[in-house]
Amino acid sequence: FQSPTIYSTGCANPSTLTVDNITNNSADIGWTENGSATKWNIEYGATGYTQGTGTTNTSTTNPYNLSGLTANTTYDVYVQADCGGGSTSGWIGPITFTTLCDPAIAPYTEGFENAGAIPSCWMQGENNAENWIFATSGGHVGNAGTLSGTTDTNSYFAYVDDSTTDNLGTTLLSPLVDVTA
Numbered sequence: 474f475q476s477p478t479i480y481s482t483g484c485a486n487p488s489t490l491t492v493d494n495i496t497n498n499s500a501d502i503g504w505t506e507n508g509s510a511t512k513w514n515i516e517y518g519a520t521g522y523t524q525g526t527g528t529t530n531t532s533t534t535n536p537y538n539l540s541g542l543t544a545n546t547t548y549d550v551y552v553q554a555d556c557g558g559g560s561t562s563g564w565i566g567p568i569t570f571t572t573l574c575d576p577a578i579a580p581y582t583e584g585f586e587n588a589g590a591i592p593s594c595w596m597q598g599e600n601n602a603e604n605w606i607f608a609t610s611g612g613h614v615g616n617a618g619t620l621s622g623t624t625d626t627n628s629y630f631a632y633v634d635d636s637t638t639d640n641l642g643t644t645l646l647s648p649l650v651d652v653t654a
Contacts, residue, residue, distance in 0.1 A: 484508060484556035490568035493536070497544040497573040502552065503536035504565070510554035514561070515539065520547040520569055531555070544575040545594060576649040583647065585629040598644030605633045605645050 485508030494501040502515060515537055518527030527549075530537070542548065549567035556562070574594035583592055585607040591597065597605055609628045635643040
């Protein structure tokens with residue numbers, strides 16, 4: 474939140490940036506208008522970009538649908554009021570959000586070969602008391618930690634210890650898979 478400072482030009486800063494309806498390629502950016510502006514400048518880019526080098530759009534609607542974004546990317550967004558006659562407010566922001574992943578297309582497989590980390594676009598359940606482990610061997614699996622047979626990709630697999638008292642509905646969620654074809 475940035476206060477609605479009024480510059481000598483008489484154009485008040487907007488405040489309270491929000492982001493809603495995030496998809497894989499768009500998001501709705503909203504703000505509170507603290508003056509009489511009916512036009513706003515919106516600048517955005519991948520998190521870490523230098524303000525002034527991002528993509529700038531002009532909007533006459535609030536909220537504004539920011540489209541054409543890249544899936545699974547974190548963005549920073551700034552907003553500035555344009556009061557007309559060359560009078561603009563200061564920039565407020567950033568508000569930061571991450572777009573969703575593109576749906577995977579069936580048939581879909583995951584090898585879990587991600588250096589021991591959860592694969593991109595996968596999520597652990599919110600109630601997990603234990604973290605999932607991605608490995609080629611480990612306790613609590615198979616025959617004393619040995620996996621019988623092989624997997625599709627170098628014998629990696631995912632496992633978790635969901636025994637009492639940790640059994641709170643442990644889940645591992647894949648990205649959305651499009652099975653229409």
